[in-house]
Amino acid sequence: MAVSVDEAVSAGPGRDHTPSRRRRGGRGRSVLEVALLTVLAVVMLFPVLWMIETSIKENRDVYAIPAKFFDFKVTLDHFKDVFAGSGGGRSALSVSFLNSVVVAGVSTALATVLGVPAAWAYSRFSVKAKKDQLFFILSTRFMPPVVVVIPIFLMYRQLGLIDNKLGLILIYTAFNVPFTIWMMKGFVDEVPAEYEDAAMLDGYTRLQAFWKFTLPLLLPGIAATAVFALIFSWNEFVFAIFLTSSDSVRTAPPAIAGLIGGTTIDWGLVAAASVVFALPVLVFAYLVRKHLVAGVTLGAVRR
Amino acid sequence: MGTVAVHGLRKSFGKVQALDGVTLDVPDGSFFVVLGPSGAGKTTTLRAIAGLEKLDAGSVHLDGRDATADTPAARDLAMVFQSYALYPRRTAYENIASPLRARRCSSSEIAAAVEQMSSLLHIERLLQRRPAQMSGGEMQRVALARALVRRPRAFLMDEPLTNLDLKLRVEMRTELTRIHRSLGGTFVYVTNDQVEALSMADRVAVLKEGKVQQVGTPAEVYERPANQWVAGFVGSPAISLLACRAEGDRLVGAEGWTLPRPRWTTAENGRPLLLGLRAEDLSVERRGDTSLPGELYGLEPLGDRTVVDVQVGTEMLKVKARPTFTGTPGERLHVTVDLDRAHLFDAGTGLALSESGR
Numbered sequence: 138m139a140v141s142v143d144e145a146v147s148a149g150p151g152r153d154h155t156p157s158r159r160r161r162g163g164r165g166r167s168v169l170e171v172a173l174l175t176v177l178a179v180v181m182l183f184p185v186l187w188m189i190e191t192s193i194k195e196n197r198d199v200y201a202i203p204a205k206f207f208d209f210k211v212t213l214d215h216f217k218d219v220f221a222g223s224g225g226g227r228s229a230l231s232v233s234f235l236n237s238v239v240v241a242g243v244s245t246a247l248a249t250v251l252g253v254p255a256a257w258a259y260s261r262f263s264v265k266a267k268k269d270q271l272f273f274i275l276s277t278r279f280m281p282p283v284v285v286v287i288p289i290f291l292m293y294r295q296l297g298l299i300d301n302k303l304g305l306i307l308i309y310t311a312f313n314v315p316f317t318i319w320m321m322k323g324f325v326d327e328v329p330a331e332y333e334d335a336a337m338l339d340g341y342t343r344l345q346a347f348w349k350f351t352l353p354l355l356l357p358g359i360a361a362t363a364v365f366a367l368i369f370s371w372n373e374f375v376f377a378i379f380l381t382s383s384d385s386v387r388t389a390p391p392a393i394a395g396l397i398g399g400t401t402i403d404w405g406l407v408a409a410a411s412v413v414f415a416l417p418v419l420v421f422a423y424l425v426r427k428h429l430v431a432g433v434t435l436g437a438v439r440r
Numbered sequence: 441m442g443t444v445a446v447h448g449l450r451k452s453f454g455k456v457q458a459l460d461g462v463t464l465d466v467p468d469g470s471f472f473v474v475l476g477p478s479g480a481g482k483t484t485t486l487r488a489i490a491g492l493e494k495l496d497a498g499s500v501h502l503d504g505r506d507a508t509a510d511t512p513a514a515r516d517l518a519m520v521f522q523s524y525a526l527y528p529r530r531t532a533y534e535n536i537a538s539p540l541r542a543r544r545c546s547s548s549e550i551a552a553a554v555e556q557m558s559s560l561l562h563i564e565r566l567l568q569r570r571p572a573q574m575s576g577g578e579m580q581r582v583a584l585a586r587a588l589v590r591r592p593r594a595f596l597m598d599e600p601l602t603n604l605d606l607k608l609r610v611e612m613r614t615e616l617t618r619i620h621r622s623l624g625g626t627f628v629y630v631t632n633d634q635v636e637a638l639s640m641a642d643r644v645a646v647l648k649e650g651k652v653q654q655v656g657t658p659a660e661v662y663e664r665p666a667n668q669w670v671a672g673f674v675g676s677p678a679i680s681l682l683a684c685r686a687e688g689d690r691l692v693g694a695e696g697w698t699l700p701r702p703r704w705t706t707a708e709n710g711r712p713l714l715l716g717l718r719a720e721d722l723s724v725e726r727r728g729d730t731s732l733p734g735e736l737y738g739l740e741p742l743g744d745r746t747v748v749d750v751q752v753g754t755e756m757l758k759v760k761a762r763p764t765f766t767g768t769p770g771e772r773l774h775v776t777v778d779l780d781r782a783h784l785f786d787a788g789t790g791l792a793l794s795e796s797g798r
Contacts, residue, residue: 332525338492345542
């Protein structure tokens with residue numbers, strides 16, 4: 138115990154752990170490993186590649202048989218169509234992207250603001266039936282969303298939250314708070330409580346101790362958790378399609394799905410919209426990739 | 441002023457009773473050591489004084505005022521943690537300055553106080569470093585500086601030397617005594633190292649399983665242990681305990697030996713007793729009158745002395761001998777006993793027998 142606390146203190150949480158990861162990756166892979174990983178990568182990434190190709194092909198190349206992999210004319214028309222409306226002005230899709238940004242951003246911010254202090258409290262204080270409470274919180278994530286979509290639809294109808302961005306924000310927050318609490322509790326547990334004890338003896342209040350001394354050490358964890366929450370809200374489809382109907386409220390996933398189903402399907406537009414939709418998630422994941430791995434493997438790796 | 445008093449502290453963690461009615465009185469300006477093995481409740485006692493632990497029962501009085509409900513900040517105490525608990529993202533300077541910043545001191549005051557502390561503890565060159573760039577001993581000094589930079593009611597120290605290597609620990613022992621002398625103030629110091637307790641303390645409280653066993657000066661605790669357990673815990677090598685009973689003017693051992701009955705004991709005949717003998721009050725002879733017959737079991741040469749393990753029947757005696765002492769295992773020996781310095785305990789309760797006649 139004494140040793141582990143000491144290690145934690147001397148190493149300092151939130152320290153850069155790249156050296157160890159670099160050691161694990163890159164050099165020293167066998168030929169077989171490389172071959173298997175290449176096959177896996179091709180299989181996994183082919184749909185993504187096809188999506189990107191389709192988004193920059195002209196319509197006749199999209200339908201070409203045999204399929205054209207390389208020798209097609211590149212066009213950005215589909216991307217223009219994603220953002221610009223047919224009669225000038227903004228397209229319905231671009232509005233739905235904006236809706237997605239608002240809904241995902243606000244619900245993630247809310248979940249973080251609510252979940253981080255809760256995680257801190259669960260980590261630091263003796264709460265009655267703490268384990269049961271935490272299990273209950275987690276259990277809300279056990280069922281698939283589609284199970285509760287009908288009761289929520291009925292409740293939302295009473296409250297006037299159907300086809301309302303606030304409705305989506307609330308439901309996404311409700312789904313993200315348990316996740317935030319669980320993931321952040323792991324990060325808070327890793328920060329020795331003694332920093333706060335020391336700060337309180339220095340003369341700070343408990344909240345000041347949290348705010349000034351623990352919170353800065355939690356920022357990487359908060360970033361990782363928020364990205365996960367953001368990705369969940371950004372990708373969410375079931376609630377979005379059930380609870381929204383008008384173009385002005387709809388988020389991107391049901392809006393993109395709505396492009397499919399007419400008499401003719403503009404695959405180029407679907408692919409371009411999908412690329413635009415996927416980009417923010419990729420960018421965010423790339424920005425916090427170091428912490429994502431830390432978050433995913435939290436508890437599994439003894440630092 | 442800086443008196444600390446706790447009364448009837450009780451605290452349990454689940455099924456473990458960490459504190460079971462701890463009452464202590466720390467006089468103003470004293471170096472008060474709380475000594476006990478791990479799990480005795482020392483740290484919990486200290487955290488209770490600091491206000492970091494919610495108590496099941498009991499009260500904490502600071503300067504005679506009930507502070508049980510006060511927040512840690514309001515208690516005006518400083519603490520050195522076993523793990524040092526230096527803020528990892530901050531430089532040594534900022535760590536030391538933290539208690540002053542919390543109290544909104546001006547930056548010139550802070551600079552002066554940090555400078556004074558860093559020269560007292562010889563850490564001037566560390567001030568711009570972060571904890572990760574310091575060695576254990578350096579972190580320890582910075583942690584001390586952070587506690588000492590203010591003049592609180594009392595300084596609480598939770599095994600501050602435990603994580604240092606032996607040489608540094610001995611050095612810091614002297615250093616802390618020097619600091620206590622030069623700064624004054626009340627120190628409550630928790631340790632499981634009896635050498636620290638005996639060498640640094642004005643007063644020692646010995647704790648076991650959440651109960652205070654004995655409070656006294658180091659000499660009292662060593663020379664007059666209140667019970668068998670304290671006698672065994674304090675002192676190195678550990679005191680040897682032999683089962684015996686008093687019969688007339690003799691002490692008769694369970695293993696068949698007899699010794700003259702110490703003049704000072706009032707134990708009635710036949711009562712089961714434990715005779716406690718410290719290694720330095722014994723000597724190895726090959727014959728003698730006030731002596732126990734035994735066999736040489738093993739030797740521990742320690743440089744300045746040799747500890748001789750002598751088997752008496754099924755019991756083992758540790759005897760301090762000259763460093764030049766040699767012998768072969770199995771060899772017959774007599775151990776001479778200085779009965780004036782022996783201890784007698786009731787074998788049932790473990791309590792020391794009255795030594796009023798001594």
